[in-house]
Amino acid sequence: MTSSADAVQRAPPRAAPAYPGAHLQLVNVWKRFDGAPALRNVDLSIAPGEFVTLIGPSGCGKSTLFNIIAGLAAPDEDGSILLSGRVQQNYGLLGKVAFMPQRDLLFPWRSVIDNATLPLEVEGAPRKLARQKAQALFPEFGLEGFERHYPHQLSGGMRQRVALMRTFLFERDLLLLDEPFGALDALTRSMMQRWLLDVWARHRRTVLFITHDIDEAIFLGDRVVVMTARPGTIKREERIDLPRPRAASLATSPEFVEIKRRLLAVIEEESLKAFAGTAAP
Amino acid sequence: MTAESATLRMMRSPLPGLVALALLWGLAAPAMKVNPRYLPPLGLVLADARSVWPDLLAGLWRTGEETLLGFLFAGVIGVGCGVGFAYARFLERGVFPLFVVLQNVPVIAFGAIVVIWFGNGLAAKAVIAFYLALFPIAVNTLRGLQEADPERAALLRSFGASPAQIFFKLKLPSALPSLMVGLKVGVSLALAGAIVGEWFGDTVGLGVMLLQALYVEEIARVWALILVCGGLGAALYGALALAERRLVWWRRA
Amino acid sequence: MTFSSTRRWVLAAAALAIGGIATAAAEAADAVSIRLKWVPQAQFAGVYVAKAKGFYSAAGLDAKINPGGPNINVETLVAAGADTFGVASGTEGTLYAREKGLPLVCIGMSQQMTPFAFVTYDNSGVKSVKDFKGKKVAVWFTGPQYTLYSMLAHEGVSQKDVEIIAEPFSMQPFIDKQYDVATVTLYNELNTLKEQGINNIRLFLPDDSGVTTQQDSLVTSEKMIHEKPQEVQAFLDATLKGWKYAFQHKAEAVDIVMAAGSGLNRKHQELMLDEIEKLMTAKLGGSQGLGAIDMKSIADVQATLLKFKALKTPVDLNAAFDASFWKKVPDADKKL
Numbered sequence: 001m002t003s004s005a006d007a008v009q010r011a012p013p014r015a016a017p018a019y020p021g022a023h024l025q026l027v028n029v030w031k032r033f034d035g036a037p038a039l040r041n042v043d044l045s046i047a048p049g050e051f052v053t054l055i056g057p058s059g060c061g062k063s064t065l066f067n068i069i070a071g072l073a074a075p076d077e078d079g080s081i082l083l084s085g086r087v088q089q090n091y092g093l094l095g096k097v098a099f100m101p102q103r104d105l106l107f108p109w110r111s112v113i114d115n116a117t118l119p120l121e122v123e124g125a126p127r128k129l130a131r132q133k134a135q136a137l138f139p140e141f142g143l144e145g146f147e148r149h150y151p152h153q154l155s156g157g158m159r160q161r162v163a164l165m166r167t168f169l170f171e172r173d174l175l176l177l178d179e180p181f182g183a184l185d186a187l188t189r190s191m192m193q194r195w196l197l198d199v200w201a202r203h204r205r206t207v208l209f210i211t212h213d214i215d216e217a218i219f220l221g222d223r224v225v226v227m228t229a230r231p232g233t234i235k236r237e238e239r240i241d242l243p244r245p246r247a248a249s250l251a252t253s254p255e256f257v258e259i260k261r262r263l264l265a266v267i268e269e270e271s272l273k274a275f276a277g278t279a280a281p
Numbered sequence: 282m283t284a285e286s287a288t289l290r291m292m293r294s295p296l297p298g299l300v301a302l303a304l305l306w307g308l309a310a311p312a313m314k315v316n317p318r319y320l321p322p323l324g325l326v327l328a329d330a331r332s333v334w335p336d337l338l339a340g341l342w343r344t345g346e347e348t349l350l351g352f353l354f355a356g357v358i359g360v361g362c363g364v365g366f367a368y369a370r371f372l373e374r375g376v377f378p379l380f381v382v383l384q385n386v387p388v389i390a391f392g393a394i395v396v397i398w399f400g401n402g403l404a405a406k407a408v409i410a411f412y413l414a415l416f417p418i419a420v421n422t423l424r425g426l427q428e429a430d431p432e433r434a435a436l437l438r439s440f441g442a443s444p445a446q447i448f449f450k451l452k453l454p455s456a457l458p459s460l461m462v463g464l465k466v467g468v469s470l471a472l473a474g475a476i477v478g479e480w481f482g483d484t485v486g487l488g489v490m491l492l493q494a495l496y497v498e499e500i501a502r503v504w505a506l507i508l509v510c511g512g513l514g515a516a517l518y519g520a521l522a523l524a525e526r527r528l529v530w531w532r533r534a
Numbered sequence: 535m536t537f538s539s540t541r542r543w544v545l546a547a548a549a550l551a552i553g554g555i556a557t558a559a560a561e562a563a564d565a566v567s568i569r570l571k572w573v574p575q576a577q578f579a580g581v582y583v584a585k586a587k588g589f590y591s592a593a594g595l596d597a598k599i600n601p602g603g604p605n606i607n608v609e610t611l612v613a614a615g616a617d618t619f620g621v622a623s624g625t626e627g628t629l630y631a632r633e634k635g636l637p638l639v640c641i642g643m644s645q646q647m648t649p650f651a652f653v654t655y656d657n658s659g660v661k662s663v664k665d666f667k668g669k670k671v672a673v674w675f676t677g678p679q680y681t682l683y684s685m686l687a688h689e690g691v692s693q694k695d696v697e698i699i700a701e702p703f704s705m706q707p708f709i710d711k712q713y714d715v716a717t718v719t720l721y722n723e724l725n726t727l728k729e730q731g732i733n734n735i736r737l738f739l740p741d742d743s744g745v746t747t748q749q750d751s752l753v754t755s756e757k758m759i760h761e762k763p764q765e766v767q768a769f770l771d772a773t774l775k776g777w778k779y780a781f782q783h784k785a786e787a788v789d790i791v792m793a794a795g796s797g798l799n800r801k802h803q804e805l806m807l808d809e810i811e812k813l814m815t816a817k818l819g820g821s822q823g824l825g826a827i828d829m830k831s832i833a834d835v836q837a838t839l840l841k842f843k844a845l846k847t848p849v850d851l852n853a854a855f856d857a858s859f860w861k862k863v864p865d866a867d868k869k870l
Binding site: 337401479481493 | 575601602605607730799
């Protein structure tokens, strides 16, 4: 185990993969806290309209990466981030990426529709227009009739859909979703996953979806990216060529199980490393 | 969301408690032969109140005016200070300790200064009400603003929100519950300030009457004034509690 | 908390401020203010009567009466010029103010004998001031404590032998017999005790021990005396005239006080006026006229205070107590 970890660390920095038309491209991104790296040499490219899921052991720097891509944190100066081929300054991504954090972060004093229109409101859109736009999405998000309700009156799944609608209404081509279904029960989660794929199929936005659930990663993604234990870097990328649209039964198909078996081995190794890291500092 | 039963609503209102207290006072106190110097019978207190009701009414009006004036200024300036402290660290570090020191200076010690600076009128009393109410309002505003969820602030920033937008859409609503607590504490202190302020020399007001009653030891009058002051305090507090229910209703959910 | 209600309050405040300025301007001519040491009551009947009966305005003064309270130091306010005249604490208060360097001058004395007295129950075993030894004596530490100290000194009782404690605002602890001797004023607390039906008490008057401290001094500032002596004279004339009128028309005087105050008890005010009359017409008040300054008693008080180190340095009594105005008050105004 130790030797393989060393092998990974000693591996020479890979050249940034050439994705000429990449929507989002991270090149040699580092983030150190007091000198200790949390992210190390992250290279990642996402094509327009691609659905990429990112998975890794807890504490691997996923949320650090998330904050950097959302423009909320600045990466160290070693690397660069490109959006549609253009280099982004620190915090330059603020307002360019539609992100959705783990918690729904709905504002309890706002009605469902007013929560959904929040990004449009911030952008200065006329209230009426914003509401019209939001209203059009309500049936698709399964929230019809709940416009005037308040967050505390909704179930967890519904709240998550409101949050997702809010993210959608912040009309950016790149969606950054951080474990949006993490807090939901298994049944609701699987329904939400299929529903998300549905919505994605219709709107075809680029999605980077962070999760710690391997089934979810495979089921949703065009590509699964596995991160190493801290300091996090990309350890493995696996293209998922399972046919779309994907049904719930897919999760038991031999192809799915085979992919899962392969990825599980990699993740297990990293998880153990992360565990050892916390157990013996 | 569901309609509450009338009984339940009754139980939650302060009415039954008041009735119970009145019964206890009116019936139990005489039955237990409580020395009327300590607690005069309720009937006697009410009769005394009735005998001077025009004075009580004038006093109520005057003290109420002083309280509200002081409280409103304390509200505006206190919230302003709280916002200032929340946004300017140097203010919090430089001015806030001064606030704490001032808060601990007994206003009573300043009789002459208050009179020399602010005269003998309404203003002097309102200033004392203001002085006492300012601190809790400012501190609770600051605390409330600090309670705003940083993740929600990050979300708003990701939408490209300006600091002003973050303030009005997130921080201020988040601060409201704490702010309302500050206002409720503040209004009670403002009332106390107005009453004590009248001890800096005046002819009308509940504080003047209280002073007079204490001086000549008219115990029934003292209790009548306690009731009226309590009523005024409860009304002011209740008005704010009502406002709070309308403004921060989501907290109860 | 709506904006409209806030605005209304701001407008109200502005209106009040403007109103205040307007009245101040209208009264600018000979406007004077008189600061009392307490809220309106018969203790100040003469002042209220002088105002109500137009004695002040007839003397060319537009007088405003400012009530006092527990947090008000009349000496400070008058010395600072915040108030023109005052009915201040008394002999000791004037001495302390002068010692502190306040430019305060006493131009008359209302109460001619010590208004404080010490009460005990008949059966307490305290038969004279000498018996205070070893007893619990409650006194207000707002000035009367020095009267007690003087009195003990005159009776040859060491202060250390008496357990002196602070007396609260209320007579209740005395009623509950929590201490042996309590301080009262003859015009208020004594009446309170009597109204409670407590008559089994013995009274010790400081004057009987040879301690006279005149109280309720009429004061003004040195500045007023130098710059507007005629106003000072007018104030003293009218005030004493007011007192004379009050004693000659007691019912009317009580009416005037009742109207000036808020929620006053008429019977209490009547009793108070009776006692105040006794205090003001005692000794020099009877022989020479209302408001007389007893320089001998003042010198005695100063000597005692110095002896007990309550006063660190002697005060120039002729500068602190100026009887020249009082001497010029017509006998018709001050002699009953």
